[in-house]
Amino acid sequence: MAPSSALALELDLEPFAGPFDLLLALVLRDALDLGEVPVADVCLAYLADLEAAGEMDLESASEFLVLVAALLELKIRLLLAPDEVDDMPDAQEAAEELAARLAEYARVQAAARWLEERLAATGPRLFRDGPPALRPPRPVLDDAGTGDPQALAGALADVMARSREEAEPIHVLRRRLPLLRLLDHVRRVVSERGSCSFDEAVRGLDRGEQAAAFWAVLDLVRGGEVAVTQSEPFGPIRMRAAHAAHDHATGAAA
Amino acid sequence: MTDQDARVVEALLFLASEPLDERALADAAGIGEADVEEAIEVLLERHAPGASGVVLERVASGWALRAADEAALACARLLDRLAQRPLSKAALETLAVVAYAGPVSRPEIARIRGVAADNPVQSLLERGLIEEAGRSDRPGQPLLYRTTTRFERVFALEEGRHSLPPIDELGEDLPGPDEVRSRLVAMAAEQAVSIEEPGPAAESA
Structure with missing residues (x-):
């Protein structure tokens, strides 16, 4: 037992000399009459012990307070057993409570000693530690029954379906767009028709080619070959050959 | 069971950071539990104390590898675990309460021990010996605590908490609650009688 414990307090009283825990054990075993034990002297001995130690161990002090308070309560009830029979069960209750608490605590102490001895006997045991690599963490106990199993299964199915979709490999290939050919294409369409919409000019081309065609239009506008107008944002873009567009302001493409 | 089965089970145990039971080993290895048991027999010989620096042992209701005792000091040096302080008396008592009565709340631990359990609970949490359990x-819905697999490994409990000695066998010389209660009740009754005995003279005093 650690010397800091209140239970290890050495007592030298008239009816008893020895450690505090032995005193408690004797009282509990009926080997010592609690009526004879001067509890005040026990407290004085503890205070003297504290002063000698020079420092206050809160854990030990609170342990002592609880034990001494329980002891004192029991003693008071024993000594002042009143004539009224009504109060007797109260005294018995208190005694029973103290007995139950002390007996329970004694077993906890015995279990703690077993653990301590076990630790000393097995020595330091070192093993791989950390989050489990092979198993998911153990579920928290009170999680059981909080969810609808069907809903959980449905959620899992959704996740698995999604992860299957995501798992499909997509190869992104570098694509070469025939920019010069598209430049010629736009130039030709505009010069042939004199005026046409961008949508008409790129009909039949795929997205990438349409984007490249738009770049071609901008290049032609920059070069002064083509003029474009757009009446509203995202509206149709009209293109005309620059010679036919002298009277029109050059519009900005969307 | 083939030699390869034994090697596969050995690899699983090497990788695992928690003890694995026969079923988990069988599932992962893709063999039957009977084959796993045979493989364990082979591995127990291969990783017996004195034969290998890594010892296979039954712990926490599973199988796990750990450093042999003779290598423990060197391993502790490597992992910088030498400075770890031993468990205090308060921590050991708190651990005993959680091990035997868990899942248990901090107020309940304090009630049993008669003192606040904040510091020991924190220390045990930091050491990974106990964990939250809902x-x-x-009233107040206090957090509950239970012991961890790590606790079972540190204390070499083969079948986990089931390997703890029954609490009733621990303090055989200690009187049980009923015995203590009946003695105290008898003592209280005795005291009451002895005070009443002086009779009317005492009453007038």
Whole structure:
């Protein structure tokens, strides 16, 4: 037992000399009459012990307070057993409570000693530690029954379906767009028709080619070959050959 | 069971950071539990104390590898675990309460020990010997604590908490609650009688 414990307090009283825990054990075993034990002297001995130690161990002090308070309560009830029979069960209750608490605590102490001895006997045991690599963490106990199993299964199915979709490999290939050919294409369409919409000019081309065609239009506008107008944002873009567009302001493409 | 089965089970145990039971080993290895048991027999010989620096042992209701005792000091040096302080008396008592009565809340631990359990609970949490286990239904819904697999490994409990000695066998020389209660009740009754005995003279005093 650690010397800091209140239970290890050495007592030298008239009816008893020895450690505090032995005193408690004797009282509990009926080997010592609690009526004879001067509890005040026990407290004085503890205070003297504290002063000698020079420092206050809160854990030990609170342990002592609880034990001494329980002891004192029991003693008071024993000594002042009143004539009224009504109060007797109260005294018995208190005694029973103290007995139950002390007996329970004694077993906890015995279990703690077993653990301590076990630790000393097995020595330091070192093993791989950390989050489990092979198993998911153990579920928290009170999680059981909080969810609808069907809903959980449905959620899992959704996740698995999604992860299957995501798992499909997509190869992104570098694509070469025939920019010069598209430049010629736009130039030709505009010069042939004199005026046409961008949508008409790129009909039949795929997205990438349409984007490249738009770049071609901008290049032609920059070069002064083509003029474009757009009446509203995202509206149709009209293109005309620059010679036919002298009277029109050059519009900005969307 | 083939030699390869034994090697596969050995690899699983090497990788695992928690003890694995026969079923988990069988599932992962893709063999039957009977084959796993045979493989374990082979590995127990291969990793017996004195034969290998890594010892196979039954712990926490599973199988796990750990450093042999003779290598423990060197391993502790490597992992910088030498400075770890031994468990205090308060921590050991708190651990005993959680091990035997868990899942248990901090107020309940304090009630049993008679003192606040904040510091020991924190220390045990930091050491990974106990962990949170949900909340109690009691008023205030205090957090509950239980012991961890790590606790079972540190204390070499083969079948986990089932390997703890029954609490009734621990303090055989200690009187049980009923015995203590009956003695105290008898003592209280005796005292009451002895005070009443002086009779009317005492009453007038």
